[in-house]
Amino acid sequence: MSGIIVALLTPFAIGVVERIIPIFGDKSPTLFDQVYALVLALGFTLGYGFFLATLKSCYVGNISRSMIRNLLGGAALVALAKALVAVIVFNFLYLYFTARRVAPLVFYLRRVLKPEQLEALYMKIMEFRPVLLISSWFIVLSTLLFIAIPTLAIAATAFKNRKREV
Numbered sequence: 001m002s003g004i005i006v007a008l009l010t011p012f013a014i015g016v017v018e019r020i021i022p023i024f025g026d027k028s029p030t031l032f033d034q035v036y037a038l039v040l041a042l043g044f045t046l047g048y049g050f051f052l053a054t055l056k057s058c059y060v061g062n063i064s065r066s067m068i069r070n071l072l073g074g075a076a077l078v079a080l081a082k083a084l085v086a087v088i089v090f091n092f093l094y095l096y097f098t099a100r101r102v103a104p105l106v107f108y109l110r111r112v113l114k115p116e117q118l119e120a121l122y123m124k125i126m127e128f129r130p131v132l133l134i135s136s137w138f139i140v141l142s143t144l145l146f147i148a149i150p151t152l153a154i155a156a157t158a159f160k161n162r163k164r165e166v
Helices: 002-017 031-058 062-096 099-107 115-165
Strands: none
Touching: 002 031, 002 062, 002 115, 031 062, 031 115, 062 115, 099 115
16 A cells, blocks of 8 residues: 555656646745655655664574565565556556647536636646656666665675674
8 A cells, every 4th residue: 555655646756856746835846845755755665665674683593584585575576566557557647648638638627627727737737747757767766775775684684694604
């Protein structure tokens, strides 16, 4: 569930960084606003990775090591599956939301919105399209970081323990 939340927050964070989406009511986000938006999108993933890295203190004994390897393997597999689904969905949305398809969708709202609002919405959607591609790659990179943090911490601990045994 957390992966879905992170995947949904990422396009908004990238939209803030690309200055497409205003944050905190400001039309032009400051550097702090942009960093804050990225931290919102990336914070949980990195925090969870560092939390799993604390398992390095328990990486002693055959049974404990096997349990930790199985836990990290499962977490990595699910993270990779989440990244794959996000890449597929975001790329599909990027390919689907062409000018030809967005115009009729926006025009459908003509009874609710004024013509200038319809045009602004259309332009915003078309401007937001590339954010979907950037977001998919951002999710892939954050997933790789999530997998690397506990893996490297436990590998370093295993190396240190091996040195002690020799």
